[in-house]
Amino acid sequence: MRPSEDAIQVSLASAEGNLARQGRGLEAVPWRAGASVLDIGCGPGVHLDHFRRRGLIGTGLDRNAENFRFHGEIEHVADSTQLEGRRFDYIFASHVLEHCPDTYSTLLQWRDLLNEAGTLVIFVPPFANDVANDHWCTGWNVGQLAMTLAAAGFDCRQSTFYQSGDQVFGFGVKKAISGSFMIDSSLPYLPAAMEHAVFQSNGYQLLRGDIEYVHATTIDYLQRPSDCFVLEIDRLNREINALLEFKREAEDWHRQLLRIRNSVSWRTTAPFRQLARVFRGG
Numbered sequence: 001m002r003p004s005e006d007a008i009q010v011s012l013a014s015a016e017g018n019l020a021r022q023g024r025g026l027e028a029v030p031w032r033a034g035a036s037v038l039d040i041g042c043g044p045g046v047h048l049d050h051f052r053r054r055g056l057i058g059t060g061l062d063r064n065a066e067n068f069r070f071h072g073e074i075e076h077v078a079d080s081t082q083l084e085g086r087r088f089d090y091i092f093a094s095h096v097l098e099h100c101p102d103t104y105s106t107l108l109q110w111r112d113l114l115n116e117a118g119t120l121v122i123f124v125p126p127f128a129n130d131v132a133n134d135h136w137c138t139g140w141n142v143g144q145l146a147m148t149l150a151a152a153g154f155d156c157r158q159s160t161f162y163q164s165g166d167q168v169f170g171f172g173v174k175k176a177i178s179g180s181f182m183i184d185s186s187l188p189y190l191p192a193a194m195e196h197a198v199f200q201s202n203g204y205q206l207l208r209g210d211i212e213y214v215h216a217t218t219i220d221y222l223q224r225p226s227d228c229f230v231l232e233i234d235r236l237n238r239e240i241n242a243l244l245e246f247k248r249e250a251e252d253w254h255r256q257l258l259r260i261r262n263s264v265s266w267r268t269t270a271p272f273r274q275l276a277r278v279f280r281g282g
Contacts, residue, residue, distance in 0.1 A: 008044070011067050015046040018094055018167075022123055025169035028160040028215070029121050031056060035089035038113060041096035045070040051092070059088070080109075087115045094123045098137045107152035114174045120154055121171040126163055140168045142211040146194065150186040151179040157189060162213040163222065183207055193219035 033055030039048050042060030044067050051058045052074060060068060060076040061083070068076045077083060091110050100106040110120060127139030142161045145168055149156055154172025161170040177189055183205050187195055196219055197208040213220040 008067055011064075012044045012046070012069070015043045015094075018123070019046050019050060021165060021167055022094065022169070024162065024164065025121075025123065025160070025167070026050070028169075029090075029119065029171055032089065037090040037092055038083070038088040040091060040093045040110065041099075042076070043067055045074060045076070047092060047094060048074050056090070059083075083113065086113070088113055088118060089115055090119050090121060092121045095125060097122060097124050098135050098139070101136050103137060103148065104152060107148065107154075111153055111174055116174060118174045119171055120149070120174070122149075122169070124168050125166055126168050141209045142168060142170070142214060143194070143197065143207040143209055145170045146190050146214075147181060147183070147186050147207065150177075150189040151181040153177055153179045155189050157191060158216070159191060160213075160215040161191070161211070163211070191216055191219075193217050 031051075031054055035056055037048075037051050037056045037058050039045075039051070039058060039060050040062075042048055042062045043064070045060050046069075048058040048060050049070060058074050060070075060074060061078075061080060062068065062076070063078050065071075065076060065078045070076070091114055093110070097103060097106060107120075114120065122145070124137075124140045124145060125135075127141055127144075129138070131138060142163050146156055146159075146161050149159075149170060149172040153174065153176075155175040155177060156170065156172040158173075159171050162168075175189075178185075180186060183198060187198070191214045193214050193216065194207070194211070197211055197214075199206055199208065208221070210222045211219060212222045
């Protein structure tokens with residue numbers, strides 16, 4: 001069924017918006033003029049037009065051929081079976097992987113479509129708590145994307161990865177490597193600086209989830225509260241805990257007084273008799 005004109009316009013606006021926000025990543029890729037690029041989930045073809053202006057030879061893959069705006073100018077196929085036997089220098093996928101039920105198998109299929117030493121260029125959304133229609137994965141961070149690419153047989157040592165706004169970006173080169181989703185096994189195929197983001201906790205080896213940017217020996221982390229702010233939070237927490245302890249002690253005293261009141265006749269106690277004599281004047 002042909003999509004409505006409104007749906008086509010929404011698709012176009014989404015693709016143009018993504019392209020506008022993805023310039024930093026696209027500039028980080030070592031594109032070669034005259035090379036072939038397959039845009040998986042190409043939509044209206046906005047990115048393919050961008051690649052064409054950079055001198056690349058593009059092919060778009062998307063089942064919704066009606067959305068594509070460059071028929072007769074740029075090759076378009078609606079089914080991957082039409083690509084049988086073909087290989088490409090680059091594969092580009094913008095916000096496609098999260099819609100695939102089996103992430104690892106999908107990456108292996110894309111890898112098979114690359115020439116040897118071909119490059120996979122990918123944008124995915126950052127992690128979110130909310131679940132969205134047709135999103136099998138609720139998001140990514142830099143470490144997760146880099147580890148996943150290495151596990152799927154991509155050498156990312158010279159790659160750039162970053163997270164900014166609604167974009168998590170990275171790329172990897174197809175190599176004959178033994179992929180594994182173990183941090184020690186993957187580190188030799190990741191940017192060198194990622195070694196500094198590895199730590200131990202409760203006997204587990206972990207990779208920090210707050211990497212903002214990494215390339216070669218440079219790594220930056222997402223902005224966190226300043227040290228002063230953290231210290232102020234700690235001080236307030238201590239004061240709150242002290243007040244809670246005082247509250248518990250007051251409640252204990254109150255319970256003890258209630259037990260005394262309920263178990264003793266106050267009129268027979270010495271303090272009460274003394275108070276009564278004061279009021280009687282003698």
